[in-house]
Amino acid sequence: MKPTEVLKTYFGYDTFRRGQEEIIEAILRGRDALAIMPTGAGKSVCYQVPALMLPGITLVVSPLISLMQDQVKALNDAGIHAAFINSALTEGQIRKALSLASQGVYKIIYVAPERLESWEFQDFAAHTEISMVTVDEAHCISQWGQDFRPSYTKIVDFIRRLKRRPIVSAFTATATETVKTDILRSLQLANPKVVVTGFDRENLYYSVEHIRKKDDFILDYIEKHPADSGIIYCATRKNVDKLYEELFKRSVAVTRYHAGLGGVERKKNQEDFIYDRSPVIIATNAFGMGIDKSNVRYVIHYNMPQSMENYYQEAGRAGRDGEPARCILLFSPQDMMINRFLLEQKDFSELTGEEARLIRQRDTRRLQTMEQYCRSTECLRNYILQYFGEEMEGPCENCGNCHREYTEVDMTEEAKQVVRCVTETRGRYGIQSVIGTLMGANRARLRELGTVDYESYGSLKEKNEADLRALISQMVSEGYLHQTEEQYSVLKLGDTTPLMEEDTRVILRTWKAKEPEKKKKAARSKNTDGQTSTGSELFEVLRKLRMEIARENSVPPYIVFSDKTLIDMCVKLPATEEEFLEVSGVGENKLKKYGKQFLEAITEFQQEKEEKGEK
Incomplete structure (x- = not known):
């Protein structure tokens, strides 16, 4: 052969x-x-x-x-x-x-x-x-x-x-x-x-939502996608349990996974998710490596992951069948504090002092890169691909940032004030202290450091913290500033020469984050061929049949056939065994095992439609 x-x-x-x-x-x-x-x-x-x-x-x-x-x-x-x-x-x-x-x-x-x-x-x-x-x-x-x-x-x-x-x-x-x-x-x-072969997953739609009411967002999303299977990642076990209880109270078919659960319970919960008994799972990053479930239609990160590698791997568990899927990251400034705390708890007892120092530096650098991704206003897909060494010709036009409406604000003078403040600190303090100084914050820590006596103290007091943080993040990515990779990183000056030139402008792109509307019922989204209601109806018929066969054979539904294969059946409408073999994902063994049942279901569905005078 x-x-x-x-x-x-x-x-x-x-x-x-x-x-x-x-x-x-x-x-x-x-x-x-x-x-x-x-x-x-x-x-x-x-x-x-x-x-x-x-x-x-x-x-x-x-x-x-x-x-x-x-x-x-x-x-x-x-x-x-x-x-x-x-x-x-x-x-x-x-x-x-x-x-x-x-x-x-x-x-x-x-x-x-x-x-x-x-x-x-x-x-x-x-x-x-x-x-x-x-x-x-x-x-x-x-x-x-x-x-x-x-x-x-x-x-x-x-x-x-x-x-x-x-x-x-x-x-x-x-x-x-x-x-x-x-x-x-x-x-x-x-x-x-x-x-x-490259890192691009064209079927994945990446988005970052800067949002406070994360629970409301997730409830709203699940209400709009009730038939979809999804993974929700949280940084801590406490968040997993809290969100699980909230969704369980709302009658969502949900389960959970983290290292604090017993081995028997973890195994049962994982199988409930894989076999679609509980299509939604809330988990820490202890879950997912090696999970081959092909019909995950969304992955939501409740907290920012610690690295782009982790995010790419975890988000990549969506849409393994090649069909459209969403990768949504819910970001809040508190995520940085949670991740710094988690990194501080890492066990380096088996490493030498130098090895531990290098790994801490690497972890800090990765966390900074992840924060820049969350704050970026550029194409999210390009950001991910460039991190892994791949270049794109232009914006993908298929991510949250590419579809967001921005307002451009000239922040050149504000950028110069940031440079002035970092110069006065002599590169000794972190972002929080620099922002506090610029905003003229009344903090004991700033008085202790002496930054209240800087000329830059309070020079940007009319600005809000979110905009200043976004400005500093942009200045780091453009090379005007440098963020060190120590455990407690500080801001230092980068190459500020271009900023002194008259025609140089620092433009900050801003948008208004929208909180989800509570209790708003939305039409259910379909992940089938999207062409006709008939195609969607047949997909549901075949999905139910797949579930019945999976239960009879004690295998996960996606092992019988993937969503992509069911969608291809809806498009090709095979009537014979030869035509059934032309469906993507149907081999000879699966034709023998399942062909008769699926062919009968398709024929019966079409006959019912014809009797009703529908096409």
């Missing part, structure tokens, strides 16, 4: 997406590979297709139990024999799985990195033909990544012990240039094929 035939037979797709074929061909030629592809771009296909074509077994090293279980269920549902080895299994189950694997029953085995060190697994590997070792979530091996896991460093030792070195492939959605270089070095990839 050719790679395209494997793709169609098992996964139901006619063509590869960008970057997939390149990686697959390199692997089949025996080369190591590193692929950096955004969530939803089909990374798993890049190793699953060659795994079915290579002679031996492919081991997939994966960090989370939930990811392994989802992937194995999806593969078995597609007619591919796969298994996982992790702490969720008993020792007897593990021995049975390894025995069946050694007999050639499984082509793909998912394994936790910790398991590689066990004698039993090493003995299995020594007596089994292993064609490829795939490292999923490869950024976990880098100390510069946001999810460094020491257990990942053992992968190289495991590979080195094998009698014959297999092909090594690595995949991640989140890697700056520094992390990419570190992955290549740490995994010791030999002459690897490196493919970076």
